Amino acid sequence: MIVVMEQGATDEQVQATVKRIESLGLKASVIVGTERTVVAAIGEKREHAKESLESGEGVATVTPISAPYKMASREVRPEPSCITTLDFAAGAGKIGYVAGPCSVESEEQILATARAVKAAGATGLRGGAFKPRTSPYSFQGLKEDGLKMLAAARSETGLAVFTEVMSTEDVDLVARYADVLQVGARNMQNYRLLEAVGRAGKPVLLKRGASATMDEFLLAAEYILNEGNDQVMLCERGIRTFESHTRFTLPLASVTYLHRRTHLPVIIDPSHGTGHTYMVCDMAVAAIAAGADGLIIEVHPDPSTAASDGYQSQTFDEFQRTMNRCKIVADALAGVK
Numbered sequence: 001m002i003v004v005m006e007q008g009a010t011d012e013q014v015q016a017t018v019k020r021i022e023s024l025g026l027k028a029s030v031i032v033g034t035e036r037t038v039v040a041a042i043g044e045k046r047e048h049a050k051e052s053l054e055s056g057e058g059v060a061t062v063t064p065i066s067a068p069y070k071m072a073s074r075e076v077r078p079e080p081s082c083i084t085t086l087d088f089a090a091g092a093g094k095i096g097y098v099a100g101p102c103s104v105e106s107e108e109q110i111l112a113t114a115r116a117v118k119a120a121g122a123t124g125l126r127g128g129a130f131k132p133r134t135s136p137y138s139f140q141g142l143k144e145d146g147l148k149m150l151a152a153a154r155s156e157t158g159l160a161v162f163t164e165v166m167s168t169e170d171v172d173l174v175a176r177y178a179d180v181l182q183v184g185a186r187n188m189q190n191y192r193l194l195e196a197v198g199r200a201g202k203p204v205l206l207k208r209g210a211s212a213t214m215d216e217f218l219l220a221a222e223y224i225l226n227e228g229n230d231q232v233m234l235c236e237r238g239i240r241t242f243e244s245h246t247r248f249t250l251p252l253a254s255v256t257y258l259h260r261r262t263h264l265p266v267i268i269d270p271s272h273g274t275g276h277t278y279m280v281c282d283m284a285v286a287a288i289a290a291g292a293d294g295l296i297i298e299v300h301p302d303p304s305t306a307a308s309d310g311y312q313s314q315t316f317d318e319f320q321r322t323m324n325r326c327k328i329v330a331d332a333l334a335g336v337k
Contacts, residue, residue: 001026002076003039003053006060013058014039020056024049027226031077036060040076042226067261069218071225072232077263083203083231085179088123088160090233091265095330096294098124098162098267099319102309103131104146112301114153116316120323124180125150125159126296130166131308132186147177154179162205162296168196175200185209185237185272188220198227205233205267205296210240210248218262233265234258235296238273247275247312250283255290265293271312277303280314281322288329297322 003017014030017039021028026043041053053062067073082092090096099117104110104127114125129146142149150161160179165171166187174181180203187193188209197204204224208217217234224232236255238248250273258266270283284295299319303310314322 001041001050001053002063002065003041003056003059004061004063005037005039006058007036009037009058013056017053017056017059020053024052029071029076033077033079038076040065040070042070067218068215069222069262071230072218072221072262072264074261074263079263080259081230081263081265083233083265085203085231086123086154086160087158088179090267090294093334094293095288095326096124096265096267097122097323097326098126098160098294098296099299100126100162101128101300101306102298102313103128103307104142104149105307107149107152109301110149110153111156113299113316114157114159116301117299117319118157118159120316120320121327122319122323123160124162124296125153125157126162126182126298127153128308129163130170130174132164132166132184144173147174151177165193165197168192171196171200175202178202180205180233182235183207188212189216191220191223194220194223195227198224198229201229203231203233204229205235207235207237207269208239208254210238212239214254214257214261218258221262221264233267233294234262235267235269236273237269246273246279248273250274252283252287252290252292255287255292259291267294267296268292269296271296271298271309271314275312277312277314277318280312281318281325284322285325285329288326289333291333295326 018028021041026041029040031038080092099122131141162180164182165174182205185207238250241249268287298313300306300313303313
C-alpha cells in the first residue's frame with residue numbers, strides 16, 4: 001500500500017506511520033517527494049491494514065499498489081530516479097554514457113580505452129573481470145587482477161567502474177573495486193545474487209534476461225530494492241527471437257514502456273542488442289531519441305584481436321562519432337518543451 005502523508009506532515013507523524021506499518025508486519029519505506037512524503041507499506045496483505053493506517057495523524061490517503069513490483073513502481077515513486085556515482089549520472093533528465101571492452105585483457109588495454117572513452121565524453125568505464133561464457137574453454141577473465149586494472153584506470157581518469165559480479169561469493173570482492181555492480185542477463189533471476197548485490201550498498205546495473213518478460217525484469221529489480229538499495233538501473237540488452245540477422249533483437253519500445261511503469265533509469269546496450277559493430281551507432285542514437293537514460297557500449301583498441309565480443313565492439317574513432325551523434329540528438333530533445 002501507499003500511504004500519502006498530508007502536505008506539511010511532521011517528521012514525528014511520518015515516523016509514527018512507519019511504526020504502525022511495522023506493527024502490522026509490513027516493511028516501511030519512506031520516500032520524500034517535492035510536494036509530499038510517501039510511505040510504502042510492503043508485504044503480504046493484512047486484514048484491516050488500510051483502515052488502521054488511514055486513521056493515523058498526518059495521513060492523507062492510503063492506496064493499494066496494483067503492480068506486482070512494489071518498490072519499482074511509479075505508484076510508489078511518481079518522479080524519476082537519478083542514479084549518481086562519481087561523475088556518472090543517469091535518470092531524471094541526465095544521460096549516462098558507459099563504454100569499454102567486453103573483457104579486461106591487460107593494464108595497457110584498459111588504460112588506453114579509459115583515456116579514449118573519457119575524451120569522447122563517457123563518464124563510466126565498463127570492463128569484465130569475471131566473464132560468463134557459454135563455453136568453459138573460452139576466456140573467463142582476469143578476475144581480481146582485472147578488477148585492480150579497472151581501479152587503476154578509474155584513479156587516472158575519474159571514470160566510474162562498471163563490472164559484472166557473477167556469484168554471491170564474489171560480491172564483497174567486486175564491490176571493493178567497482179562503483180557499479182552489474183548483474184548480467186544470465187543471472188537476472190539468480191535471486192540470491194540479487195539479494196546480495198542489494199545489500200552491498202553500491203549502485204546496480206541489472207540486465208534483462210534474453211527471454212524475460214517485463215514483469216519478470218521488474219520483479220528481479222524488486223529483489224534488489226527490497227534489500228534497501230534504491231540505486232538500481234535497468235538495462236535493455238536485447239531479447240531472443242526468431243530473427244538471425246542480429247545477435248539479439250533490441251526492442252527500443254522498452255524505454256517508453258519502462259518509463260511508464262517504473263521510476264528507475266533505463267540504460268540501452270546496443271552492442272549486445274545487435275551483435276554487429278556497424279549497427280551499434282545507429283541503435284545508440286535511436287535509443288537516445290527514444291528517451292533512454294544512458295548507453296553502455298563495447299569499445300576496444302583493436303576489436304580484431306579482442307579476447308571476447310570483438311565483432312560488436314567499436315574502435316575509439318567509431319565511439320567518438322557515436323558520441324557526437326548522440327549528443328546532437330540529446331541536445332535537440334532537451335530543447336523541446
